[in-house]
Amino acid sequence: MSSQISSTTTGASSQPRYAAIKAHIRAQIESGEWPAHFRVPSENQLAQDFNVSRMTARRALSELTDEGVLMRSQGLGTFVAEPVPAGSLLEVRNIADEVAARGHSYGNRILKLEQAIASTEVAVALGLAEGAAVYHSIIVHLDNGLPIQFEERYTNPTLVPEYLQQDFSAATPNEYLTRVAPLTEADTTVEAIGADGAVAEALEIDKGSACLQIWRRTMSRAGTVSFARLVHPGNRYRLGAQLRF
Amino acid sequence: MSSQISSTTTGASSQPRYAAIKAHIRAQIESGEWPAHFRVPSENQLAQDFNVSRMTARRALSELTDEGVLMRSQGLGTFVAEPVPAGSLLEVRNIADEVAARGHSYGNRILKLEQAIASTEVAVALGLAEGAAVYHSIIVHLDNGLPIQFEERYTNPTLVPEYLQQDFSAATPNEYLTRVAPLTEADTTVEAIGADGAVAEALEIDKGSACLQIWRRTMSRAGTVSFARLVHPGNRYRLGAQLRF
DNA sequence: TGTACACTCTTGTATATACAAGCTTGGTTG
DNA sequence: CAACCAAGCTTGTATATACAAGAGTGTACA
Structure with missing residues (x-):
């Protein structure tokens, strides 16, 4: 030809x-x-x-x-590809609900669920002494089988002693925590980062590819409940927030 | 060999x-x-x-x-490449100051500076009637000659009548506005988007490449002053925010 | 009937080659 | 000395080719 x-x-x-x-x-x-x-x-x-x-x-x-x-x-x-789904920042919503609201199937992978020693940073965030025991969990959330959130969470054991015994394949940490310790306040930080090794592997993306990273500290009347780091692959998520100051 | x-x-x-x-x-x-x-x-x-x-x-x-x-x-x-610079969301800081604080040279390109008719969306955001006259500017901000922010702004002419006469190569819109109408409040929305044609060209990046997009409505005692859309190339910016609610 | 194998289509990796185009360096020439 | 030009590096685009590997289809054989 x-x-x-x-x-x-x-x-x-x-x-x-x-x-x-x-x-x-x-x-x-x-x-x-x-x-x-x-x-x-x-x-x-x-x-x-x-x-x-x-x-x-x-x-x-x-x-x-x-x-x-x-x-x-x-x-x-x-x-x-499907258009990137949109999530909300303001309402601290359950990721499983967000996925369900889109008519997709929700799933997760529990990578870690353990008791750990608080580093300085974690201790400060949770209002505990350095070296205190904290609960540490890492969970990957899936939307139609595709990873859309890497959740690493440190939880205050004095406020939520039964955290480690929960079945997080049934109810997400967020869902469980809001039930046992209704939150009154939260600090959130948003940034765009390149995925590090662990995140890249968990989210099945290339190391260094762009992600939205959210740090969130949730507080209940009794004190700081939890400190979480949520990483979304940039390609598979969109995030909206109404800030006011 | x-x-x-x-x-x-x-x-x-x-x-x-x-x-x-x-x-x-x-x-x-x-x-x-x-x-x-x-x-x-x-x-x-x-x-x-x-x-x-x-x-x-x-x-x-x-x-x-x-x-x-x-x-x-x-x-x-x-x-x-240099590590991605970090900007702040909470403090509505002048982008020129941010650049200067990093020891880099600041520059900008004024792509548009005109009077326009408010669309429905813009009118609602500024608290004006649809079809009212508004000031419209598009400026690209440069860090060491590299575009790091695409700023599209609609300004309320009743509150800032002399907007169009300003020399924005000397003082950024943000700097000018905070001087003539001290801001009391702001709504901000953050999302990750793919660059559209105009943005891609202005920021010298590929169409569709990942960007952080910030919508911000700034208010002064007298009313809503300005409504801006700020787009940062994901590769060249990082953004931190402390949200509280 | 059912399983195994070959065939074919897809994307993924790798090479060798060619030329275009931007930048620096050094020499030649006026 | 200054201006110009050519050579030699760099990255950028494009092709032709080869083989690897995943997924589906269909056929032949037990």
Whole structure:
């Protein structure tokens, strides 16, 4: 075949060729032509359609995947990703409820559930003495099987002595804590970070990829109940907050 | 030349080869061996050192660049990026001061400065009637010449009638507004978004790449002064907030 | 009937090669 | 001395090719 449209060697007159392919795919998605879960043409198909090599078509698909627009899986194909879900910061809502509200299935993986010794930072946050015993849990929350939150939590054992005995596959820590110690106040800190090793592995993303990290200290009438670090993959979450000061 | 260490064709026994190169570079940076602005070995050099092709070495460098670890520029080389600067959400600080506090040079580009008609959304935010006249400005703020904030702002002309006459290359809108209408309150919303076309162009990043977007409505005793949308490239900014409720 | 195997399509990794284009350096020339 | 130009480095784009590995399909054989 084939037309051999213009120059064989590139030249990059103005924009690279893979950009045109990316733009085309984006347009199809934005116009609604290709809905979520739609199967995108294969690398070879795109290469043929746009008269470029497979590696060039591949680059377009790879970049869109990095940007969260597409999802790929070896042997199956490339698919339009779901739009990023939106979560709320202000209401300290249960992540399981958020997922359910989207009509998705909720799941979690309990990576750690133990008693530990408070570091200086944790002790200060919980209002305990350094070296005091605290409960430490690490849980990954799943939305349709896909990790969307890494939760590392330190809990005050004097206020919630039965924390370690809970079945967190049934009710999330947040749900349990708000039930046994109704919260009156919370400090929250938001930042954008690159995933470290442990987080990257747990969330099944590349080390260093962008995440939203939330630090939250929840307080009840009796004192500081819990100190949590919540990390969301940037690609799979969106976060809104109304702050007032 | 060459050793031809093992198999010519890949095999991908466990981890891809570019991962080893990425890990090596990360290790050098984390150990402090390669400080910010350090010039990383070239693609050809790495290819030789690790006994891979240039394209494989290139992949390692490209991915680390996407992740914000490195910076590349054609003709010059590849360099270790500065750690992402941290900004504050709570204190509504002047972006110029933030930049100066880091010892960097501040600059800006004024893309738009005009009178406009309030859309429904803007009218509601500013407490004006739909269709009322508002001042509209778009400014890009630069840190050492690199765009770090896209600021789109709607200002209430009844409270700040001389807004359009200001020289915003000398004092940022924020600085001017806090001087003429001391703020008493602010609503802020934070979310992670993919850059749209206009933002991507202004911030010199790829369309769709991750950004922190802040909506902020500032109020003074006399009423709502201004409604701003601030977009930071995720790679070049970090944001902290203490929320309380 | 049912299991195993081969075939085919997909994405993933890796290489060798070519040329484009940006920046620095050094030499040549006016 | 200054201006210009060529050489040599860098990264950026593009191709053709090869093999690896995951997933589905269908056929042949026990």
